[in-house]
Amino acid sequence: MAQPEVVVLDYGSGNVHSALRALEHSGASVSLTRDTDAVLAADGLVVPGVGAFGAVIEALRAIDAPRWIGRRIAGGRPVLGICVGHQVLFDRGVEHGETAEGMGEWPGEVTALPDDVVVPHMGWNTVRPPQGTVLFDGIEDERFYFVHSYAVQSWDFDQQSTAMRAPAVTWAHHGADFIAAVENGPLSATQFHPEKSGEAGLRLLRNWISTL
Template identity: 55%
Template sequence: MIAILDYGSGNLRSAQRAFETSGKEVVLTSDYEVALKADGLVVPGVGAFAACMQGLAGVRGDQLVRERISLKRPTLGICVGMQILFARGVEHGNHEGVGVWDATVEKLEAPILPHMGWNTVSAPGGSSLFKGVENESFYFVHSYAVKKKVGAIATMAHHGEDFLAAVEDGVIAATQFHPEKSGDAGLHLIKNWTDSL
């Protein structure tokens, strides 16, 4: 069973429909125990870093993510749900994140923000998340990102400058783009993740 964490952020219904295409049971939940015991946990996120982090803390989601990592249970962050997994973000001031990776989510230096629309990613060899969609385009909506490689496998993209489009690091993975809005390539990536559970 896949749990999509409901903490007041994210287009949960479209995410639920996308993950259901994998053939797995999918539930929307803010229940700590249900989310902890799920085969896979999805942490969505839309909006500003601080608001998402506040909502996450409201359902003890920060603690939940850390506990799932310690129990070796897979977790996938999406968009701002990826950003809040980092140590800090600077959108509207300095804010602490969950701290899975020691990096800062910073404003992109680009002629047009937000970075909105389709962009190609450059997935390195050995990526299980991007297997079969290594050089496809995915749908992004963001103005902030991490600008360095972190984790075991880092996938980069470019908008004004290089930024981290996805990370795979043991049981935790994350995408800056929205796989649920990325057509067939996004559904393929979701299936890659759910098949790994």
């Protein structure tokens, strides 16, 4: 059986080599590219992200990545966002008083974690996945590795406005509840880094790859 072809989007985001290795270890044939044809044709697309929301969405727009991601989603082609690659899928991000518009795939605003806890939220934390999760199948009680100071802390999905099944939302807590992952048909994303989350993270990637 052929390995699924996974593209990690190359738009200048740092720290992608651990993601490449983890995906390969999890059973995918992986490449790092911004080639349009490769991005659209791959069985799966991974959108990494580190740093500030505004800088990441600007870099993605500079290579026309939101359009590619939209085309994949419309065609039912899987996409996985990681860390800030998760955040930019929401409506907007607010950092240091500056607002940047995201891709708007999901409702929500990325804002600072509460100022009465240590930030960045760095280290291992549990998550609360919903019933029927695919990403967390078999690892519902495991810990995952987070590095972030901002997150989406509320969820307001209008199920009445769509015939689609409501997204499956996983929560975590650091000073306040925040969204740790979303599974929404072909589009999935995690606030934490599965590639840095040991065997649990590899299992999550294998679960995702199994859907390609």
